């Protein structure tokens with residue numbers, strides 16, 4: 310379940326501020342998107358028409374850039390991002406059980422955010438921790454040799470920190 314979107318007024322203000330501040334720059338689309346992502350935590354679909362109009366681009370072009378770069382997301386993200394490694398080494402030693410445990414614990418699928426806005430689940434393809442597969446990243450920390458029980462402990466610990 311994705312958490313509620315930001316209010317229309319907040320989105321409109323953040324979008325206009327980003328356009329005004331960056332539109333004079335060469336290649337201004339990326340700075341505008343970065344500023345909106347930084348202000349709101351995502352680039353709402355509602356921002357796209359204003360950006361397209363200001364830069365004389367089509368909505369599809371703006372949307373294409375938002376979709377192309379992993380840095381940008383058009384949905385609000387949680388306070389803590391959990392990235393589960395879906396690459397070969399991790400998948401070979403129980404990665405699917407880790408995915409299932411997280412999805413069951415949080416009640417969300419990939420690219421979704423818990424209703425309380427605490428967690429977003431994302432897939433990655435290698436965290437550079439293959440020697441300790443299966444691996445995940447929770448916030449800034451990479452964890453190796455993860456088990457379904459360890460998943461539950463990590464999520465519980467993260468909730469207690471908040």
Ligand code: FES
Nearest residue numbers: 394399436438439
């Ligand atoms: S394959 Fe999972 S960390 Fe490298």
